[in-house]
Ligand SMILES: NC(=O)C1=CN([C@@H]2O[C@H](COP(=O)(O)OP(=O)(O)OC[C@H]3O[C@@H](n4cnc5c(N)ncnc54)[C@H](O)[C@@H]3O)[C@@H](O)[C@H]2O)C=CC1
């Protein structure tokens with residue numbers, strides 16, 4: 645019988661965002677969370693101090709007996725990461741991978757056994773329980789296991805179920821998405837300073853503007869284009885500003901950005917499937 649613990653293999657920014665959301669959202673007691681990484685005890689000690697979670701470099705201690713094992717290393721480290729835990733994992737446990745691009749089939753082959761594998765694509769807003777997470781799973785996952793995985797991610801934001809092949813598109817959109825928004829925020833801050841506002845003043849105005857617009861998108865039944873038109877008085881300031889966005893083809897740039905990120909997610913899957921599975925096929 646497995647204890648109801650969650651094991652994190654990988655202790656970087658994504659693992660921390662999820663741990664933060666779970667612990668500070670009161671969803672999971674820290675004593676039920678175990679974390680390991682490749683080598684940095686300093687990083688593990690930081691997570692222990694900050695969130696009260698158990699940390700150890702011992703892989704068996706981390707994953708043995710956990711009901712859920714979350715793979716949170718970089719795609720390039722998946723082979724070594726799985727190699728170090730596979731002997732302590734069995735089919736009663738649920739594997740959740742947050743790795744961009746790496747398919748459930750690659751993960752299954754690396755473990756070398758049939759396992760219930762859920763793939764999740766959250767984002768770093770998990771730290772504030774505001775992640776937009778998409779989930780897909782392999783055929784071994786039972787309805788109860790999927791519900792359990794969904795429950796975990798619902799605790800740190802919203803959950804959307806997609807087909808596994810759609811996860812590349814999700815990664816290019818909402819997995820990477822916070823970075824696009826921060827990029828826009830950086831550009832707005834720079835522009836605000838150039839137009840005579842202090843940095844701190846601009847920062848507060850920008851954050852509240854993004855938050856308000858996001859809430860409008862979430863709560864209004866109107867399409868984004870309609871909401872945009874409501875801000876845009878004929879002959880006014882918004883129209884003048886948006887003319888510049890059109891001139892610089894910002895809409896096309898955003899489309900190219902999301903497509904390129906999606907393609908990269910797909911590529912990561914292909915590259916690592918080929919490299920990681922070399923000795924496994
Ligand atoms: N950062 C983000 O916004 C998002 C990241 N992801 C995915 O999450 C995963 C982790 O990304 P980050 O947290 O940003 O990376 P990171 O570089 O901050 O953390 C990676 C962690 O994995 C550990 N690690 C490396 N090799 C290991 C091994 N052999 N065994 C155990 N642990 C090992 C490292 O020690 C480190 O703690 C990636 O696969 C990424 O695709 C998914 C959604 C969003």
Ligand SMILES: O=C(O)[C@@H]1CCC=N1
Pocket residue numbers: 744815819820
């Ligand atoms: O940049 C990356 O590859 C990861 C996946 C989604 C967000 N960060």
